[in-house]
Amino acid sequence: MVDREYQRLRIAAARADFLEYGTAGAAGVPPVVAASWERSQSAGVDAGRYRVKYHEDFDSDSRLARCALPVIDRLTEDMSDVPVTIALADAQARIVHRRDCSTAVGRLLDRIDFLPGFSFEEDNVGTNGIGTVFESGIPTSVVGSEHFNESLVPFACTGAPIHHPITGRIEGVLDVSLLSETWTPLIYALVKTAAADIGRNLLLDRSQAQRALFESFIKADKRPRQAVMAVGGSVIVNQRAQSLFTPDEQLTIHQHARYIMSEPGDDRAVDSIPLRSGRSVRIRATRILCGQQVAGIVVLLDEESNDQDRIRKTPAHPHITPITKLAEGPAYPAGPEKPPLLIADGNSPAWNKACTDAATALFKQATVLVLGEPGTGKTTMLAEQHRRVRPLDRTISIDAEHITKESFAGYVGASANATLIVLRDLESITREGVDAITQLFDAIAKGDANCAVAATLSESSVESTLPFRDLLSYFDQTVRVPPLRFRVSDLPQIVARLLKETAPERRTRVSPAASRLISAFPWPGNIPQLRGALISALRKRPVGEIQAEDLPSSCRTISPRTLTTLEAAERDAIANALSEYGGNRVKAATALGMSRSSLYRKLKSYAIAET
Numbered sequence: 215m216v217d218r219e220y221q222r223l224r225i226a227a228a229r230a231d232f233l234e235y236g237t238a239g240a241a242g243v244p245p246v247v248a249a250s251w252e253r254s255q256s257a258g259v260d261a262g263r264y265r266v267k268y269h270e271d272f273d274s275d276s277r278l279a280r281c282a283l284p285v286i287d288r289l290t291e292d293m294s295d296v297p298v299t300i301a302l303a304d305a306q307a308r309i310v311h312r313r314d315c316s317t318a319v320g321r322l323l324d325r326i327d328f329l330p331g332f333s334f335e336e337d338n339v340g341t342n343g344i345g346t347v348f349e350s351g352i353p354t355s356v357v358g359s360e361h362f363n364e365s366l367v368p369f370a371c372t373g374a375p376i377h378h379p380i381t382g383r384i385e386g387v388l389d390v391s392l393l394s395e396t397w398t399p400l401i402y403a404l405v406k407t408a409a410a411d412i413g414r415n416l417l418l419d420r421s422q423a424q425r426a427l428f429e430s431f432i433k434a435d436k437r438p439r440q441a442v443m444a445v446g447g448s449v450i451v452n453q454r455a456q457s458l459f460t461p462d463e464q465l466t467i468h469q470h471a472r473y474i475m476s477e478p479g480d481d482r483a484v485d486s487i488p489l490r491s492g493r494s495v496r497i498r499a500t501r502i503l504c505g506q507q508v509a510g511i512v513v514l515l516d517e518e519s520n521d522q523d524r525i526r527k528t529p530a531h532p533h534i535t536p537i538t539k540l541a542e543g544p545a546y547p548a549g550p551e552k553p554p555l556l557i558a559d560g561n562s563p564a565w566n567k568a569c570t571d572a573a574t575a576l577f578k579q580a581t582v583l584v585l586g587e588p589g590t591g592k593t594t595m596l597a598e599q600h601r602r603v604r605p606l607d608r609t610i611s612i613d614a615e616h617i618t619k620e621s622f623a624g625y626v627g628a629s630a631n632a633t634l635i636v637l638r639d640l641e642s643i644t645r646e647g648v649d650a651i652t653q654l655f656d657a658i659a660k661g662d663a664n665c666a667v668a669a670t671l672s673e674s675s676v677e678s679t680l681p682f683r684d685l686l687s688y689f690d691q692t693v694r695v696p697p698l699r700f701r702v703s704d705l706p707q708i709v710a711r712l713l714k715e716t717a718p719e720r721r722t723r724v725s726p727a728a729s730r731l732i733s734a735f736p737w738p739g740n741i742p743q744l745r746g747a748l749i750s751a752l753r754k755r756p757v758g759e760i761q762a763e764d765l766p767s768s769c770r771t772i773s774p775r776t777l778t779t780l781e782a783a784e785r786d787a788i789a790n791a792l793s794e795y796g797g798n799r800v801k802a803a804t805a806l807g808m809s810r811s812s813l814y815r816k817l818k819s820y821a822i823a824e825t
């Protein structure tokens with residue numbers, strides 16, 4: 215006891231010395247505490263003035279809370295006759311739940327706002343049993359004068375990090391606080407064990423499918439020096455992948471992995487993609503199944519050596535420059551005018567590959583079938599690539615459904631300029647159209663028509679028995695165009711282009727929050743749908759910066775499932791109320807006549823993005 219008292223006095227003196235003389239005063243203080251005092255001081259925390267910030271938007275019903283509460287309740291029961299308070303803090307160091315085993319300690323903690331919603335970040339309140347755990351990453355006891363701020367000195371707080379079972383990221387902190395004179399080192403062991411139990415609950419809480427994905431991820435992660443990603447509802451990136459690839463590169467990679475796995479068929483796919491840094495990466499993706507359900511994809515990543523790079527970067531046709539050079543390509547003479555914005559100026563590997571494949575095939579005058587969802591830019595891309603590789607030839611595009619016997623009369627037998635005929639939406643061709651095209655192909659084969667043919671086809675029609683199937687034998691090559699949702703890194707250019715096209719005279723741009731929404735929305739209707747959303751935003755804000763709330767409410771929600779009519783109406787009402795009250799959830803909940811917790815639940819369930 216004498217020792218404890220001596221220790222208490224020694225730390226109190228060291229604290230006073232530190233505050234007066236700086237680092238030298240902290241000699242003899244536990245290193246984790248001394249380091250925290252330094253951080254607190256350099257963050258400008260006032261040791262004599264106490265101020266904690268309140269955040270009304272904390273989530274008391276989060277997954278972390280759900281997994282922690284059974285453990286906290288058990289601990290509360292076990293410690294019912296010990297004068298402690300048990301608290302759970304979220305990843306922003308905000309208290310989300312508190313249980314008092316002693317009302318006296320509870321009352322004292324109330325006076326320092328140790329309450330749900332208040333944040334105990336170290337750079338606000340200085341050394342404490344929550345914020346310091348986030349900084350140090352380890353279980354930490356802060357006893358009496360080890361606290362930086364005077365108001366916390368009467369207490370002893372022991373916090374232990376709750377780690378995400380896979381990523382190792384700190385998801386929250388479990389804290390046990392009591393008066394400093396009643397603290398015992400046993401508390402440390404207790405809190406540490408309870409935090410580990412919560413971590414285990416986090417793992418068990420996963421649905422079966424998620425667990426199947428995590429287990430495959432963990433297995434792959436065990437391979438030495440293997441960069442791994444698991445792509446499901448969220449994306450998990452192991453340490454090796456994080457150290458090898460920037461966040462932008464990680465986005466490009468997992469988006470491409472999703473894209474190659476979106477093709478029906480094999481559960482495994484291998485591809486190599488160039489990154490913007492000039493490096494390239496080999497992707498080995500495996501679809502993880504849980505019964506009938508697709509749990510996600512596990513992706514193994516290997517940086518390609520320079521030799522492999524060189525081979526891969528050799529253009530498929532030596533006369534075709536790499537696609538990334540298009541903007542400065544020779545087809546556009548230098549002059550005062552800026553070169554036109556090309557739709558081929560993309561960053562996403564799947565889009566660049568489609569452009570290169572189309573250019574190569576058109577150069578060889580192969581008959582190309584371009585496959586993709588409606589509105590992905592198939593026709594525009596074909597026309598652009600054709601202009602690029604055969605600048606002297608013409609391109610015409612004909613809606614396949616309108617093709618009749620007479621449609622190609624002018625091309626057969628004529629020896630005018632060579633022409634690429636793009637048959638648009640081949641799935642809608644009639645029997646008469648099929649006959650007309652068959653005759654055209656025969657004429658081309660005999661040298662009676664100076665034409666090449668390409669067609670676009672909607673992906674969903676491939677399996678159908680529509681008349682176009684009779685024409686497939688005439689085509690040499692398929693080029694697949696990715697939907698917009700797999701081209702997130704291209705969205706800034708596409709949006710800029712659409713704005714320029716829609717409002718050429720105006721200086722319009724998109725705010726960062728609106729850009730985030732645009733990137734998160736899946737755009738099932740592809741470019742026409744995005745154009746429609748921007749036109750609607752421009753109606754609300756004809757000039758200046760388009761804000762998130764200017765976009766149609768349907769784009770402000772990112773729902774992973776199909777909603778019923780009633781749900782869609784409720785989702786829109788919530789999105790509108792939030793927009794009306796500037797994102798203030800309390801006001802939005804009041805206006806909607808629902809409790810705050812129901813609003814939080816619904817925001818999650820409808821995946822309404824925060825702006």
Ligand SMILES: Nc1ncnc2c1ncn2[C@@H]1O[C@H](COP(=O)(O)OP(=O)(O)OP(=O)(O)O)[C@@H](O)[C@H]1O
Pocket residue numbers: 556557558586587588589590591592593594595638639670672707708711712741742
């Ligand atoms: N990268 C781009 N940036 C901006 N606008 C684009 C881009 N690509 C295509 N567009 C525009 O999007 C619209 C749809 O393009 P396009 O008609 O080429 O698509 P599609 O896939 O052939 O469509 P559909 O399947 O309906 O025939 C066009 O108005 C086109 O100008």
